[in-house]
Amino acid sequence: xxxxxxxxxxxxxxxxxxxxxxxxxxxxxxxxxxxxxxxxxxxxxxxxxxxxxxxxxxxxxxxxxxxxxxxxxxxxxxxxxxxxxxxxxxxxxxxxxxxxxxxxxxxxxxxxxxxxxxxxxxxxxxxxxxxxxxxxxxxxxxxxxxxxxxxxxxxxxxxxxxxxxxxxxxxxxxxxxxxxxxxxxxxxxxxxxxxxxxxxxxxxxxxxxxxxxxxxxxxxxxxxxxxxxxxxxxxxxxxxxxxxxxxxxxxxxxxxxxxxxxxxxxxxxxxxxxxxxxxxxxxxxxxxxxxxxxxxxxxxxxxxxxxxxxxxxxxxxxxxxxxxxxxxxxxxxxxxxxxxxxxxxxxxxxxxxxxxxxxxxxxxxxxxxxxxxxxxxxxxxxxxxxxxxxxxxxxxxxxxxxxxxxxxxxxxxxxxxxxx
Numbered sequence: 001x002x003x004x005x006x007x008x009x010x011x012x013x014x015x016x017x018x019x020x021x022x023x024x025x026x027x028x029x030x031x032x033x034x035x036x037x038x039x040x041x042x043x044x045x046x047x048x049x050x051x052x053x054x055x056x057x058x059x060x061x062x063x064x065x066x067x068x069x070x071x072x073x074x075x076x077x078x079x080x081x082x083x084x085x086x087x088x089x090x091x092x093x094x095x096x097x098x099x100x101x102x103x104x105x106x107x108x109x110x111x112x113x114x115x116x117x118x119x120x121x122x123x124x125x126x127x128x129x130x131x132x133x134x135x136x137x138x139x140x141x142x143x144x145x146x147x148x149x150x151x152x153x154x155x156x157x158x159x160x161x162x163x164x165x166x167x168x169x170x171x172x173x174x175x176x177x178x179x180x181x182x183x184x185x186x187x188x189x190x191x192x193x194x195x196x197x198x199x200x201x202x203x204x205x206x207x208x209x210x211x212x213x214x215x216x217x218x219x220x221x222x223x224x225x226x227x228x229x230x231x232x233x234x235x236x237x238x239x240x241x242x243x244x245x246x247x248x249x250x251x252x253x254x255x256x257x258x259x260x261x262x263x264x265x266x267x268x269x270x271x272x273x274x275x276x277x278x279x280x281x282x283x284x285x286x287x288x289x290x291x292x293x294x295x296x297x298x299x300x301x302x303x304x305x306x307x308x309x310x311x312x313x314x315x316x317x318x319x320x321x322x323x324x325x326x327x328x329x330x331x332x333x334x335x336x337x338x339x340x341x342x343x344x345x346x347x348x349x350x351x352x353x354x355x356x357x358x359x360x361x362x363x364x365x366x367x368x369x370x371x372x373x374x375x376x377x378x379x380x381x382x383x384x385x386x387x388x389x390x391x392x393x394x395x396x397x398x399x400x401x402x403x404x405x406x407x408x409x410x411x412x413x414x415x416x417x418x419x420x
Contacts, residue, residue, distance in 0.1 A: 013190045014132040014141065017079075020183045020190070021125065021148050024083055026159075027179025028114065029152040031090065033160035034172040035107055042104075055108060059116040060368050066120035067127070067361025068210040071354055072203075075128045076192040082121040083184035089113050090177035097170050123361035130348045130356060131193050139345045143279025146341055150272040214358030224359065226410050227347050231340065231367040233403055237396060238298070238336050240374035242268065245393070246329055248382050253309050253389050254322055264326045271330040275337030282338050288346065291339070292408035298335050299400030304328040306393035 070078060093110045096102060125145065133141040163172055218224055250256045250264050286294070307313060308325035344363070351359045381392035 010137065010141070011132060013192065014129075016186060016190045017125070017128065017132065018144060018148065020079070020083070020186045021145060022152075023179050023186065024086075024183035025148055025152040026155065027176040027183070028086070028118070029155070030160050030163075030172060030179070031114070031176035032111075034164055034169055034176070035111065037160075037164050038169050039104065039107060055112060059112060059119045060365055061119075062116065063119045063123055063361040063365040063368075064211055064214060064358060065207065065361075067123040067357040067359070068207045068214060069120065070124040070127045070357025070361070071214075072207065072210060074192070074194045075124050075357075076187060076190045076194070078124045079121070079128075079187045079190070080184045082117050082124070083180045083187060086114055086117050087177045087180035087184065089117070090173060090180060094170060094173045094177060097173060122364060123357045126344070126348075126360040126364070127353075127356035128192050131353060135349060137280070138348060139283035139342065140280030142341045142345050142348075143276045146279075146337065147273050147276035150269065150276055150337070154266065154269045154273065210358060214355060214362060217355055218359055218362050221350070223411075224347055224350060227343050228363045228366055230407060231343050231363055232370045234295075234336065234339065235367040236370040236374040237399060237403070238332070239371045240378040241302075241396060242329070242333065243371070244375050244378040245382060249309060249325065249389060250322075252386075254318065254325070256322065260322065264322070264329075267326060268329050268333050271333040272337050275334035276341060278334075279338060279341050283342065283345070286338070286342050288411055291342070291411065292404045294335060294339055295400060295407055296404035298332055298339075299397050299404055301328050301332050301335070302393060302397035302400060305332075306390040306397065309390045309393070 089110060093106070096106060129141050129145065130138060160172070163175075218228060246265070246268065247261075250261050256264065304324055305328045308321045308328070313321045313324065344360075347359065347363065348356065378392070381395070382389065385391045
């Protein structure tokens with residue numbers, strides 16, 4: 001049955017999962033955006049909401065546990081349960097809003113609960129993709145799923161901004177809950193191959209043993225472990241560049257207007273989507289043996305970003321600096337997305353189905369935990385070199401060159417096995 005599904009490529013089941021993802025992720029993004037505006041409206045404090053978001057990101061540490069669950073139970077049923085659970089949380093929040101007992105603390109609790117469900121949900125989806133598409137289309141399938149996530153990050157602020165101004169928070173909350181509910185209904189019609197594994201002892205002890213097995217597997221599998229370290233380092237170096245560096249440079253250094261700031265950030269988001277959706281094309285040109293080259297190109301593209309904010313360029317004129325900076329950022333965002341998806345796909349191909357959920361979850365948790373560390377480091381760097389903002393960008397470029405060289409060295413012994 002599994003091989004039959006793989007021969008079909010993008011089967012009905014994969015298409016249903018993608019549609020469910022679109023509905024579920026858009027509902028989640030809309031809710032996050034609505035809550036952000038609501039907190040800012042009632043408190044006027046951006047730092048308070050930033051703190052809530054930081055706290056709500058903590059459950060990502062539980063992603064490996066979600067991976068263990070994804071390897072032990074029917075993944076279709078898990079998707080349905082997770083989306084139904086999210087809808088119940090949102091509907092309960094709606095009831096409290098109607099009663100009039102909403103508070104910042106309650107919003108924080110809701111965000112943490114939804115983040116916890118999301119941490120369980122993500123590895124389930126990532127582990128399901130390889131059994132729903134044929135291997136040669138795995139990069140393209142991962143690109144589509146990642147593209148949906150990126151697209152929701154662009155669509156939610158636009159759609160949410162329009163709806164928040166037209167309708168109340170309560171209506172947006174109920175719409176989000178309905179999205180989760182609809183996604184769960186849709187996922188009930190998906191067929192994902194599942195083979196019941198033998199369970200030794202209580203389910204909790206079984207899951208704990210599965211987790212230990214997952215971590216042991218990642219550490220012992222040299223290639224997968226190196227891919228995880230690479231993903232973590234890329235998240236440490238590049239993700240904060242766009243989360244912290246780009247907004248600071250556009251808004252503070254270049255003093256962009258609201259319109260040009262929005263255009264720049266929007267174009268970068270679009271480049272991420274384009275990179276994800278074009279993965280099927282670039283997959284034919286990528287390989288473990290030339291991955292270092294893509295990282296090296298990224299390092300070179302960071303140099304024009306630094307050049308755009310040097311005193312010489314700033315004296316030439318705003319638009320030349322803005323164009324060079326945003327143009328370089330677009331290409332980096334696109335390449336960064338392509339590299340990330342490629343690394344995930346290679347790991348999926350190298351991992352047995354019974355370990356897919358755990359391995360994907362461990363990589364997700366480790367790599368995503370690196371981003372906040374990078375954001376703190378970038379904040380210190382950009383604050384320390386606020387007068388010469390190009391200096392920390394050049395430092396990042398040099399570090400990326402070192403990473404490219406290290407990637408070539410540490411993966412050269414893995415090429416033959418990865419190609420098999």
